[in-house]
Amino acid sequence: MRELVVLGTSSNVPTRTRNHNGYLLRWDGAPHGDGILFDPGEGTQRQLTHAGVPATAITRICLTHVHGDHCYGLPGVLSRMVLDGVQRPVELHYPASGEDVVRALVGLATPGLDLRLRPHGGPGEVAAGLEVVALRHRIETYGYRLVEPDGRSLVPERLAAAGITGPDVGRLQREGELRSVRLADVSVPRRGQSVAVVMDTAECAGAEQLSDGVDLLLVESTFGADTAELAETYLHLTAAQAGALAARSGARTTVLTHFSSRYVDVAPLLEQARAAAPGAQITAADDLDRVPLPPRRPHDA
Numbered sequence: 158m159r160e161l162v163v164l165g166t167s168s169n170v171p172t173r174t175r176n177h178n179g180y181l182l183r184w185d186g187a188p189h190g191d192g193i194l195f196d197p198g199e200g201t202q203r204q205l206t207h208a209g210v211p212a213t214a215i216t217r218i219c220l221t222h223v224h225g226d227h228c229y230g231l232p233g234v235l236s237r238m239v240l241d242g243v244q245r246p247v248e249l250h251y252p253a254s255g256e257d258v259v260r261a262l263v264g265l266a267t268p269g270l271d272l273r274l275r276p277h278g279g280p281g282e283v284a285a286g287l288e289v290v291a292l293r294h295r296i297e298t299y300g301y302r303l304v305e306p307d308g309r310s311l312v313p314e315r316l317a318a319a320g321i322t323g324p325d326v327g328r329l330q331r332e333g334e335l336r337s338v339r340l341a342d343v344s345v346p347r348r349g350q351s352v353a354v355v356m357d358t359a360e361c362a363g364a365e366q367l368s369d370g371v372d373l374l375l376v377e378s379t380f381g382a383d384t385a386e387l388a389e390t391y392l393h394l395t396a397a398q399a400g401a402l403a404a405r406s407g408a409r410t411t412v413l414t415h416f417s418s419r420y421v422d423v424a425p426l427l428e429q430a431r432a433a434a435p436g437a438q439i440t441a442a443d444d445l446d447r448v449p450l451p452p453r454r455p456h457d458a
Contacts, residue, residue, distance in 0.1 A: 166178070175416065176204050181208075250276075290302065303351065305351065400432065427440070
């Protein structure tokens with residue numbers, strides 16, 4: 158199951174109902190699946206418990222920038238992973254200019270985790286299928302885009318007709334041909350899925366590049382129309398700007414988050430975003446929401 162587990166949705170300060178940022182993307186792959194943790198703010202360790210997600214599910218951590226509401230939960234998460242006996246390497250991606258902050262936070266954590274620091278100082282691929290693109294904020298900030306390569310889906314009826322069963326199915330997938338049966342003969346094209354994480358930023362080309370055509374767009378929506386001047390001052394998106402980004406990108410599902418604590422009710426922000434993107438699938442996240450990736454599109458869509 159590929160899904161986004163929302164651990165926190167508040168910007169700057171937590172509220173009675175919203176924790177600081179934290180987002181876990183559960184993404185299959187590897188022996189037991191990948192779990193990519195984005196921007197663990199304060200309280201993320203506790204939010205994982207509330208969400209029923211073990212710290213052992215985390216295989217990679219990505220920081221968009223080193224403002225506290227996006228990273229101060231890091232020591233607790235790392236310490237919990239040590240306590241829970243995580244043995245595999247865990248990579249931590251972050252902007253290179255935040256090196257001192259990251260090392261200070263890591264230094265507070267319980268030692269024993271095979272944590273591999275992966276700073277990036279410019280756009281590009283930072284891991285297989287995972288790229289970063291610069292955003293426009295008050296400090297160096299990058300959004301993340303995860304893209305699965307296109308592939309092929311097996312058709313059971315075609316496999317049966319070709320007499321391919323059991324271990325031979327895996328062999329055919331690995332080798333591409335088995336006993337004159339080609340993989341293309343028993344499968345159909347499968348479009349790879351994609352996710353974009355666009356956190357603290359003003360409108361910019363980087364946000365457009367990250368979100369273009371994705372299946373799931375997680376995007377900040379800090380301010381409403383009533384405080385648009387604050388968005389401009391502090392380099393954040395308004396709800397309407399987030400909605401417009403969703404519309405221009407053609408994102409299949411858009412999740413708004415990172416709400417200012419002044420908004421006890423974020424329904425007006427959702428309305429503003431939807432008004433800017435008629436017909437788009439847009440939701441406003443609550444803490445502990447679980448958002449599945451949309452079903453795969455036909456390959457020629």
